[in-house]
Amino acid sequence: MRRLLEPAVNIFLPPLCALTGERLPHRGMSLSETVIRELVEQGERPYCYHCGRTMLEASANLRHACNACNRRKAPPRMLLRLGEFGGSLSQIILRIKFGGRFELAAAVAPVWHQAITHNLDLLGRPPVDALIPVPLHWRRRVQRGFNQAEELALALARLGHWPVIHALTRRRSTSEQARALGALQRRMNMRQAFTTRPRINLRGQHVWLIDDVRTSGATLAGAARALQQLPLRQRPASVNAIVLCVTQPRAD
Known part of the structure; x- marks a missing residue:
């Protein structure tokens, strides 16, 4: 019927x-074919594998780092993303984050997964042993009813057949993070914001943090620091990050 x-x-x-x-x-x-094409084009643009900033193909180098990351000798931690905040990507993120439109996480996941696996194959870098969504503080989780990073991680994991591990908790609210005045304030805001869950064991694993947007990198750095402070017998082999998009750099 x-x-x-x-x-x-x-x-x-x-x-x-x-x-x-x-x-x-x-x-x-x-999503329409028009939107899908826009997302695919974003995913094909060369970018810095440390901050996610789009680069001209001619400026690509052996470190796959932009001039800013080269100057400050960015750590070897890798960041993979689909595109930059704006256009369809920003609409998707805002509708997931503030509208609870979880079907959009599943809709964008195939293009995102394709972009991520392409770059991993291109670089021959660490495998994906597990995805770790960046957690919300419990008050924000209760207020919103869900964690958008977790929804994105689950959508991506289904395609890559990767486990999702809830290894972190957010012990301090950082609700003003996006409005902090500069990079220093954002880094200070995230200091000791995360801790690992009891009895978590990631020994020898190449884990990838998952979040919707990278702004200054302070949130991802804070989460990675918590994982790297695990005892040696529980510590992951590497901590990298995958985000849906990055924002344009701001003057600090």
Whole structure:
């Protein structure tokens, strides 16, 4: 009966793109081909594997680092992303984060996964042994009802067949993080913000933090620091990060 009714339902209630309102060819889709093409193009642009900043292909170097990261000798920790904050990516993030549109996490995941695996293959870098979503403080989690980083991690993990480990807790609220005045304040704001869960053991694993947006890098650095402070017999072999997008750098 459902199959018989579906053509009529599609005529009177056609599936529409969550962002553009374009009519979609069939149900089960959330994003139009126009949006998908935009996301694929973002994922194909060369970028710095330390801060995520887009680079000209001609400026790429053996460290795959932008001039700013080269100057400050950025640590070897790797950051992989789909694109920069803006356009369709920003709409997707805002609708997941503030609208609870979890289907958009699943919709963007295939393009995101393709971009991540392409860059991992290109670099021959550490495997993905586990994904660790960056946690919210419990008050923010209760207020929002979910953690967008966790929803994104689960969507990505389903495609990569990667385990998701909730290894961290946020012991201090940092709700003003995005509005902090500068890089120094943001780093100070995240100091000791995270701790590892009891009895967590990541020994020898190459783990990847998952978050929606990288702004200054302070949140990811704080989370990575907590994992790297585990006792040696529980410490991961490496801690890297995967985000959906990065913001443009700001003057500090």
